[in-house]
Amino acid sequence: MSVILGPIVAAVVGAVLAGGAAFAVISTQSALPPTVDAPYVVYGSTN
Amino acid sequence: MVIHPDTPSVAPRGALAGGWIGLIVPAWVLVLTVVLLGPSLAPGFVLSYDMVFVPRQDLLPSSIGLGGGLPRAVPQDAVVAIVTTVIDGAWLQHAVLLAIPILAGSGVARLLRGAGHGAQLVGATLAIWNPFVVERLVQGHWALLLAYAATPWAIAAAIRVRRNGFGAGALIGWCAFGALVPSGGILVAVTALPIAVVGGSARAARKTALTAAAIAVNLPWIVPAVVHARSGAADDVGAEVFALRGEGVWGPAVTALGGGGLWNVGAVPTSRGTAAALVLTLLVLAAAVTGWASLRQMLGRAAAWWWTMIAVTGWVMAVASAIAPAIWANMITTIPGAGLARDAHKLLAPLVLLLAVAAALGLSRGWQRISDPTARRSIIAAGMLIPLGLLPDAALGVSGRLSAVDYPAQWQQMRQFVAQQSDPGDVIVLPWSTFRDFDFNAGRTMLDPAPRWLPRSSIAADFLPVFVAGGAGPEDRGGDIVIVPGDDPRSRDVGRALAQGRPLAQVMADLGARWVVVEAGQRPEPEPTALTGLDLVWAEQDLAVWKLSDAVPIESRGWPTGAGLVIGIDLAVLVGLAGLFAGWALRSGGRALRRLDVRWQRESARKAP
Numbered sequence: 001m002s003v004i005l006g007p008i009v010a011a012v013v014g015a016v017l018a019g020g021a022a023f024a025v026i027s028t029q030s031a032l033p034p035t036v037d038a039p040y041v042v043y044g045s046t047n
Numbered sequence: 048m049v050i051h052p053d054t055p056s057v058a059p060r061g062a063l064a065g066g067w068i069g070l071i072v073p074a075w076v077l078v079l080t081v082v083l084l085g086p087s088l089a090p091g092f093v094l095s096y097d098m099v100f101v102p103r104q105d106l107l108p109s110s111i112g113l114g115g116g117l118p119r120a121v122p123q124d125a126v127v128a129i130v131t132t133v134i135d136g137a138w139l140q141h142a143v144l145l146a147i148p149i150l151a152g153s154g155v156a157r158l159l160r161g162a163g164h165g166a167q168l169v170g171a172t173l174a175i176w177n178p179f180v181v182e183r184l185v186q187g188h189w190a191l192l193l194a195y196a197a198t199p200w201a202i203a204a205a206i207r208v209r210r211n212g213f214g215a216g217a218l219i220g221w222c223a224f225g226a227l228v229p230s231g232g233i234l235v236a237v238t239a240l241p242i243a244v245v246g247g248s249a250r251a252a253r254k255t256a257l258t259a260a261a262i263a264v265n266l267p268w269i270v271p272a273v274v275h276a277r278s279g280a281a282d283d284v285g286a287e288v289f290a291l292r293g294e295g296v297w298g299p300a301v302t303a304l305g306g307g308g309l310w311n312v313g314a315v316p317t318s319r320g321t322a323a324a325l326v327l328t329l330l331v332l333a334a335a336v337t338g339w340a341s342l343r344q345m346l347g348r349a350a351a352w353w354w355t356m357i358a359v360t361g362w363v364m365a366v367a368s369a370i371a372p373a374i375w376a377n378m379i380t381t382i383p384g385a386g387l388a389r390d391a392h393k394l395l396a397p398l399v400l401l402l403a404v405a406a407a408l409g410l411s412r413g414w415q416r417i418s419d420p421t422a423r424r425s426i427i428a429a430g431m432l433i434p435l436g437l438l439p440d441a442a443l444g445v446s447g448r449l450s451a452v453d454y455p456a457q458w459q460q461m462r463q464f465v466a467q468q469s470d471p472g473d474v475i476v477l478p479w480s481t482f483r484d485f486d487f488n489a490g491r492t493m494l495d496p497a498p499r500w501l502p503r504s505s506i507a508a509d510f511l512p513v514f515v516a517g518g519a520g521p522e523d524r525g526g527d528i529v530i531v532p533g534d535d536p537r538s539r540d541v542g543r544a545l546a547q548g549r550p551l552a553q554v555m556a557d558l559g560a561r562w563v564v565v566e567a568g569q570r571p572e573p574e575p576t577a578l579t580g581l582d583l584v585w586a587e588q589d590l591a592v593w594k595l596s597d598a599v600p601i602e603s604r605g606w607p608t609g610a611g612l613v614i615g616i617d618l619a620v621l622v623g624l625a626g627l628f629a630g631w632a633l634r635s636g637g638r639a640l641r642r643l644d645v646r647w648q649r650e651s652a653r654k655a656p
Contacts, residue, residue, distance in 0.1 A: 005422040013429045013436070020323070020439030027317045027440040028447050038528050039571045040480040040512040041492055044096070044186075044311030046292055047516035 072167045075431065076152035079175045082435075084144055085443030091451030092137050093144065093444075094493040096314065096482075098187025100140040101499045102459070104128045108504060111617055112271025113607050115535030116509055122267040122617065123190045123227040124499075137451075140189075147184070147192045148175040154199030155403050161345060162411055165423070169430035170407030173331060174199070176434045178294075178307035178319055179399040181441040182392070185314035185448050187494070194231025195396045197221045199404070201239035206350050208257065209247030215257050216627055218243055223264035223624055229272070230393050232265040238357050238397050242350045263623065266616045274609030285531040286376035288513045289390040290368035294319040299369035303362050304328050306399040308369070309392045310513075313492065314448075316440040327437035334430075335402045338409025342401075345408065358401040361394035452488050457587040458500055464585045464592060465562065466502040472561025472601050476507040477573045479545050481533075483566065497564055506541055506560055509533025545577055552580030555595050559604040563593040 036042045087093045092100050104110075106128040112118030130139050152171035159170045174180075183192050201221035207214030218239060226232030240261050244254040262269075291308040293299040294315060302308040305328030307319050318324060343351040368375040368391035379385045388394060407430070414426045440446040465474065476497045484490045498505040511531040533539070537558050544554045551563060563581060565573060567589045581593040595601070 003419060003422070005417065006419065006425040009422070009425040009429050013425075013432050016433050016436030018436075020318075020436035023318055023321075023323075024439035024442055024446060028443075036514045036528075038512065038514065040528070041482040041484045041570055042514045042528065043482055043492070043511045043531075044313050045514035045516075046288065046310055047312060047514070 068164055072156050072164055072171060073153065075168050076149055076156070076171050076175070079152060079172060080145060080148040082442050083148055083175060083181075083444075084449070086447065086450040087144055087444045088141065089451040090137065091453045093140060093449050093451050094488045094491065094496070095185055095449055096187040096311070096492055097494055098140075098189055099494045099496045099499055100127070100136040101131075101454070101496055102136045103131050103462075104136060104499050105502045108607070108610075109498075111613055112268060113610055113613060114504065115506070115537045117534050118229070118268050118271040120190070120228060121271060125267070125617070126227060143189050143193065144184075147189065147196050148180070150193070150196035150200065151175055151180065151400075154196060154203070155400065155407075157203050158199050158346070158404055159407055162341070162408055165414065165427040165430075166407040166411040168427060169410050170403050172431045172434055173403035173406055174400060176438060176441060177399055177403070178305060178309075178316070178324070178438065178441075179392075179395055180306075181316055181438065181445055182307060182309040182311075182314050185445050186309060186311060188393075190227040191231050191234070191393060191396075193227060194225030194234045195400070197225045197231075197235050198238050198396065198400055201225070201235045202242060202346075202350065202354065205239040205243035206346060208243035208249050208253075209347065209350065212249045212253060215243070215249075215253065215260075216631055218257065219260045219264060219627060220624075220631070222261045223620075226265045226268065229265075229268045229387050230390075232268065233387065234393075234396050236261050236265065238354065242353055245353075246349055260623075264620060267613075267620055270609070270616050271613050274612055282532065283376035283380050284529060285386075285389050285511075286368070286379040287372050288511075288515060288529050288531055290372055290375060291365045291391045293369065295321070295324060297325050300366045301325065301328060303365050303369075303392075303395055304332055304398075304402075306395055306402070307392075308365065308395070310390065316438065316445060318438055318440050323437040323439075327434060330433065330437075331402050331406045334407075334409035334413075335405035336409065337412060338405040338407065341408035341412060342405045354397065354401055358398035361396070362398050364388065365391040365394045367391075448491070450489070454496070455487055455588065457590045458496070460587055461564065461585065461590045461592060462500050462502060465564075468562075470561055470594075470597060471603070472555075472595070473504045473506055473559050473604070474501050474562040474564055475541055475551060475555065475558075475560050476501075476505050477563060477565045477577065478569045478571050479508045479542060479573070480512070480570060481508045481510060482512075483569050485569075495566070497566065501564070503562070505564075506535070506537045506558060508542065509535050509538045510542070545574070548574060548576055550579040550581075551577050552595055552599075556599050556601045559602045561595045561601055563595075565591045565593065567591065 036045060081088065104124065104127050106125060108114055110121070110124040110128050112121040127139065151174045155170040155174040156167040159167045180192060201218055204214040204218035204221060208218060222232070222235050222240070225235030240258065243249065244258050289310045291299050291303055292310050294302045294307045299308055305324060307315065307324065309315055346354070379389055410426065410430045414423045417423050417426070444450050476495060481495060482492050483495050484492055495507055498507050510533045513529045513531060514527055515529045516527055540554060540558060541551070544551060555561065563578065578593055581595055583591060584594045585592040
């Protein structure tokens with residue numbers, strides 16, 4: 001059981017990291033939130 | 048085996064062992080720190096929302112809570128002002144940014160010292176790589192994060208005090224470290240102090256002295272808040288706007304369990320709205336539930352229960368802000384001092400740290416049942432890497448949201464010009480809005496840096512405009528923009544004059560102001576009438592300084608009520624902490640010298656014929 005556990009965990013971790021890296025690359029393209037059209041620079045947005 | 052923070056580090060047999068392995072935890076903490084901060088570590092300033100550093104910040108009355116507003120950044124601004132007299136603000140900011148993950152990770156590893164390197168690695172990862180740290184970093188709440196990072200160290204010190212009476216100095220030091228801002232001071236003191244002083248083996252007099260000292264290091268913000276009380280300290284608009292926010296369809300309660308839920312969507316990584324966030328939360332929670340018994344064993348029953356109670360209370364309050372906003376707003380506005388909890392996400396700090404420690408212990412229980420060393424190591428690696436994979440956009444300065452930039456040269460020139468002027472008077476800063484989105488900072492939202500650049504007291508806008516979709520309601524809400532009012536009376540007067548279209552020259556004398564700094568290109572552009580009657584005395588690219596005629600006498604602003612008390616308290620705390628530090632340094636130096644002496648004597652004996 002524990003002999004195959006290592007490769008299984010490694011595969012899961014690898015998949016999570018690969019998926020995460022791909023997501024992060026895409027996310028970087030839209031890192032800044034869109035500007036709110038307001039008379040002031042807003043502190044933030046709740047939606 | 049009974050394990051506790053004072054147990055020497057032992058790796059689980061067959062998992063991580065060996066002489067050099069002791070370096071793996073600090074090395075991993077360092078790696079995570081560098082990957083998290085990424086472009087923030089380049090030369091320059093990281094300017095994001097409330098995080099504004101400048102090369103040199105002056106010590107002004109507002110730095111110690113004697114300005115017009117509530118002491119929200121006190122004594123943070125005073126400490127920055129003092130430190131930037133000797134080192135550049137950019138270096139200080141880099142030190143602060145590095146200290147947050149390094150202290151948080153190594154602090155949790157310190158608490159897990161008796162549980163082995165594997166647990167330390169997983170615990171450090173969870174303490175650094177979580178939405179609480181990431182969202183607060185982007186929001187710029189660095190002083191709160193320093194308090195977050197100090198908390199595990201304070202808990203370790205409190206447990207030492209409880210067990211054998213030692214560690215009181217360290218606990219006071221960590222309480223002081225956390226007390227750069229009110230919420231940080233409360234976080235460290237409330238989480239750690241009761242562990243040391245309720246029950247335990249320390250003498251009653253020692254406990255009393257410890258409690259008094261922990262309160263004393265918080266006096267620099269408590270005293271100005273009390274003696275310089277203003278109206279409008281907390282309002283229901285702010286309580287609603289800054290309530291916890293659910294980050295996915297799973298709602299605020301689950302979001303909060305994961306450490307997320309900051310009100311500002313602009314500071315939240317995109318992945319927090321995906322299933323990855325839910326999976327990470329459930330994995331950490333399951334591991335933490337499994338590890339809680341070990342946590343109780345490691346920290347002791349009283350410490351574990353107290354920490355858990357504080358964490359759960361914080362979670363309940365944070366969730367209440369989201370699901371029962373009317374009750375929450377009523378509580379915030381009616382209970383004295385409750386306004387400090389207006390930004391409810393802050394209340395999750397004890398929970399996030401508790402889950403990091405308990406989850407590491409839970410995972411550790413799991414791998415200790417596995418005999419194959421390779422399988423054990425792969426589970427430890429999973430505990431270290433899966434949080435990164437499920438919150439991937441935290442990497443590299445939260446996917447570029449945090450990045451170092453340089454101020455244009457005219458900011459330094461403007462500061463020098465104002466510093467050279469001998470005429471007294473404060474400075475009004477325009478445009479009349481609290482935040483900026485400069486091109487040199489890639490359009491990131493940041494607090495107006497002018498009040499920190501200026502070597503004089505300033506009057507700047509202090510209201511907080513927040514975009515709330517469908518937020519139409521009370522008359523002070525303009526469409527979807529909710530205005531959370533500020534609390535500086537002089538700021539209110541300037542805002543009123545500008546709204547009425549009156550020239551600032553008509554009100555400046557009464558407000559004790561002679562100068563106006565205008566940052567062109569920022570919203571809203573000041574009306575031309577605002578500067579009528581003022582002389583343009585300096586201009587460089589986007590910055591200009593206007594002056595009220597020397598012929599107009601301005602109101603001299605004396606020291607506010609209670610100034611002597613505030614300054615006296617600050618000096619006393621400073622002297623006390625200096626004494627504490629000197630005592631610690633002397634003791635540590637003495638121990639190091641004794642160790643060297645013993646080693647030298649052994650060497651001499653070995654070489655002797």
